[in-house]
Amino acid sequence: MFENAEPEIQRIVTLTQGCPERFRDKCFELLLEAYITSVSAPPPPPTPPVRKQEDPAPPANGTPLTSVPEAIRVRFLNLAKRLKVSDTKAADLFDFSLDPFTYHALDIPGASKGERMRNVALFLAVKSYLSTGAWTADWKEFRADCINHDCWDQGNSTKYMKNEWFKVASSGANITLSASGTKAAESLFSKAAGGEESAA
Structure with a gap:
């Protein structure tokens, strides 16, 4: 020593x-x-290694709460619960990094242009419901999405949108869903998010 x-x-x-x-x-x-x-004196105890801070564990139900904007989170989770779909799969349908948020690329179902146009309106109404609580869609956004999905038919748009799902559907008054339209929109959204229901 x-x-x-x-x-x-x-x-x-x-x-x-x-x-x-x-x-x-x-x-x-x-x-x-x-x-x-x-x-x-005894040597000092070794310094414990610095632990890398781990990411917080996701919530038990797997909800990507950090990606869903707080302003719509409650409505979003309630809709997913009501439709009995995975909130993770439902969130995967959207790009929440944009403001306002939008859908990721969707494959709009439908056998005809008219059916696909109506389904575009239903998807946009779901998005509007999450943002505002109203089952509506902006006509300009609807037209742009229809063009994007190659289902816009200027000459027949009024005829195609005359459907029990819509209380109002025109360029001058935008689109407002009826009770049956709300049900159809929820069903379409549920199917897109991996649920079993589909739009009638």
Whole structure:
């Protein structure tokens, strides 16, 4: 333990020589005590490794709560629960990084242009419901989405949108769903999110 003590003691003696004579004994005693403590003290415990902070565990039901904007979260979760669909799968239908949020690329179902146009309106009404609580759709957004999905038919749009699902559907008054339209929109959304229901 004291194999290398001699040079250290010589160093302590040298240090004490610089002190006033009346303090030398006390200085030597303190320095020697500090040296003995340093060589006889157990080594300090190893520093525990720094743990990488883990991401918080997702909620038990797997909801991607961080991606769903807080302003629509309650309505979104209630809709998913009511339709008995996975809120994760339902959230995957949307791109919440955009403001306002929008759908990811959807494959609009339908055997004809008219059916697909109506389904575009239903999907947009679901999105509007999540944002505002109203089952409506903006006509300009509806027209743009129909063009995007290659189902816009300018000459027949009024005829196609005359359906029990819509209280109103025109370029001048936008689109408002009826009770049966709301049910059809929920059914279509449920199917898109992996549920079993489909639009009638």
